[in-house]
Amino acid sequence: MRRRSVAAKQKSGRAQQRRERHSAKGRPNASSGRASAPPTGSSPAGPARQKAASPARPAVSGGAAPNTLGKYVYCVIRASQPQEFGSIGIGADPARVGTVNYRDLAAVVSETPMGVQDPTRENVLAHQRVNEQVMQHHTVLPMSFGTVFKTDDDIVELLRSANDAFSDVLTKMQGKLEFGLKVLWDRDQVVQRIEQEDEDILRLKTELSLRTGSTYFARMQYGRMIDAALQARSERYVAEIFDALRDVSVAARSNKPIGDKMIMNGAFLVLREREAAFDASVKQLGTRLNDLTFRYTGPWPPYNFVNIRLKLERVE
Numbered sequence: 001m002r003r004r005s006v007a008a009k010q011k012s013g014r015a016q017q018r019r020e021r022h023s024a025k026g027r028p029n030a031s032s033g034r035a036s037a038p039p040t041g042s043s044p045a046g047p048a049r050q051k052a053a054s055p056a057r058p059a060v061s062g063g064a065a066p067n068t069l070g071k072y073v074y075c076v077i078r079a080s081q082p083q084e085f086g087s088i089g090i091g092a093d094p095a096r097v098g099t100v101n102y103r104d105l106a107a108v109v110s111e112t113p114m115g116v117q118d119p120t121r122e123n124v125l126a127h128q129r130v131n132e133q134v135m136q137h138h139t140v141l142p143m144s145f146g147t148v149f150k151t152d153d154d155i156v157e158l159l160r161s162a163n164d165a166f167s168d169v170l171t172k173m174q175g176k177l178e179f180g181l182k183v184l185w186d187r188d189q190v191v192q193r194i195e196q197e198d199e200d201i202l203r204l205k206t207e208l209s210l211r212t213g214s215t216y217f218a219r220m221q222y223g224r225m226i227d228a229a230l231q232a233r234s235e236r237y238v239a240e241i242f243d244a245l246r247d248v249s250v251a252a253r254s255n256k257p258i259g260d261k262m263i264m265n266g267a268f269l270v271l272r273e274r275e276a277a278f279d280a281s282v283k284q285l286g287t288r289l290n291d292l293t294f295r296y297t298g299p300w301p302p303y304n305f306v307n308i309r310l311k312l313e314r315v316e
Contacts (some may be wrong), residue, residue, distance in 0.1 A: 071149045072112040074130040075301065077138040078170050079106040085133055088172050090117070090126040097130055100152045101160035105166055108134055109155065129155040131301045139174050140301040149246070169306055176250060178305065179298030181282065182257075183241065183264035185291065187230070194229045201217070201225050229308065234263040237292065242266065244285055248278040253304050262290075267304035275299070 055100035070092055074097070077083075082099050089110030099106035108130065117123055127145050134140055159166065195201055204222050208215050241264060242252060251269040257267060270278045286294050295314050 005118065007255050007259055020122045029099055051083070060310065068114040069111045070105075070108045070114040071145045071152060071155055072117070073147045073149060073155065074108045074110075074127060075134060075143055076141040076166055076170075077106050077108060077134060078104055078167075080104045082106075083108070085130065088126070088130055088133055090123050094126065097133075099264050100155040100159075102156045103163065104162060105159045105170075107159060107270065109149075112148060113283040114148065114150070117148065119145060123266065135177075135299075139170055139176075141173065142301040142303055153277060173302050174270050174304060176305075177269055177272060177275065177299035178302045179268045179278065179296065180300065181241070181245075181264070181266045181268065181297075183233075183237065183266075184261040184263055184293040184295070185237075185263055187250060189291070190230065191226060194226065194233070198225075201229065238264045240289075241285060245278065246280055248281050251305060269302060269305050270299075 068194055072095075074089075077099075079099060079101065080103065082101055084099075084108060085097040085108065087094045087096050089097045090112055091110075095110035095112065097110045099110060110130075124145060128297070131140055131142050149158070195205055201222070204218065204225065208218055208222060211218070223312065238254070242254070245268060249268040249270050253267050255265040255267065257263060282294065282296050
């Protein structure tokens with residue numbers, strides 16, 4: 001997949017396995033490497049996120065013989081004819097990836113030993129690699145990692161029983177891509193700025209530095225004031241970012257930030273033809289909010305905007 005790079009600050013990091021965009025204080029900067037995981041999130045994100053429920057049951061191995069082969073499903077696409085994607089699937093020797101078709105739907109699959117898939121870095125990256133390859137020419141409904149069926153007939157039953165649901169979601173996701181945007185700040189620097197800008201906090205800090213007796217309650221008050229100011233400031237930043245990207249995206253969701261430095265963990269659904277406009281808007285934000293660090297990734301299949309729930313049945 002092609003790569004580009006945009007962000008508010010560039011920070012050094014390990015080689016990554018997806019398209020990532022970075023810059024130093026808003027200046028574009030080419031970056032090599034790809035991140036190892038797509039945007040994360042687990043709660044519904046608004047009208048663009050659809051659910052496809054089905055009585056079809058993928059098999060979760062219990063006592064199946066380890067040399068018994070099953071069908072690993074990566075995603076569902078719209079295709080009336082069999083498709084081949086090459087040897088890019090899960091396995092020490094990458095498995096051949098093709099489709100199992102039913103009418104105008106197809107599950108993208110490869111053969112794999114029956115059993116619970118080990119979520120190693122290599123396996124997760126292989127799962128993502130297949131989805132990224134397929135999405136270059138198809139609208140993709142990604143399956144969760146580790147979805148394995150016993151036979152092609154079981155997959156056909158899934159496609160048959162969930163035909164309407166899959167078709168509806170594919171129509172809604174047609175021509176749309178997902179981008180991830182994580183925003184971080186240096187908390188200590190922000191606290192220093194707040195102390196300089198807020199007269200009440202500055203006055204209390206000055207009093208604390210001059211006191212010789214017990215300062216417990218004053219320090220508690222100071223801590224509460226700092227926490228409230230940090231919360232208010234982060235909310236303003238996040239609101240400004242989502243507002244700036246509203247006109248260049250179809251839908252957006254906010255996932256829970258990870259760690260103390262992250263103030264925003266967002267996912268955006270963007271029309272393919274609006275990708276350049278979305279990129280430009282992120283660049284503008286990186287220039288304007290150059291005291292923040294932006295981590296911008298994509299495009300991805302719509303992981304955060306599609307929820308396919310299947311009932312699991314253990315194979316004995």
